[in-house]
């Protein structure tokens with residue numbers, strides 16, 4: 408066992424764990440952060456994503472001792488009691504079904520918008536491709552990302568307001 412200090416959501420946390428323990432286990436079991444989920448445990452589904460160095464990082468395959476930078480989990484996205492625009496958009500668009508994948512969806516979307524504040528539908532699909540959802544919430548994820556982008560740009564947006572490209576794709580039109 409080793410004493411390892413992680414900086415999580417703005418606070419330094421020291422834990423006594425094996426150095427190769429997946430970061431996900433430390434976050435959930437030692438620090439009580441239940442936002443990141445255990446999905447596949449193999450780095451394939453995105454349910455365990457956290458933000459490290461501006462990247463949606465799969466914490467299930469990240470040894471905790473390798474992390475030197477700030478870690479932001481779903482719990483750390485809100486600021487001073489105000490939800491992140493992506494979180495609020497998720498509520499407004501009623502995105503989740505079972506909810507299991509939604510940590511990864513929200514974290515990945517937040518990173519996407521941080522890099523590209525006005526993504527096209529294609530860029531959203533590409534940026535979100537690694538965040539898998541068995542319940543097929545992808546169209547509502549796309550609508551929520553559009554809504555969050557509009558909010559962050561100071562523009563109004565109505566519920567379910569997909570772009571023409573997204574509407575065509577949903578209708579099966581090439």
Ligand code: FES
Pocket residue numbers: 444445446447448449450451452453454455456465466467468
């Ligand atoms: S649980 Fe980490 S990628 Fe699936």
Ligand code: FES
Pocket residue numbers: 503504505506507508509539540541542543544
């Ligand atoms: S909401 Fe059920 S897996 Fe995505």
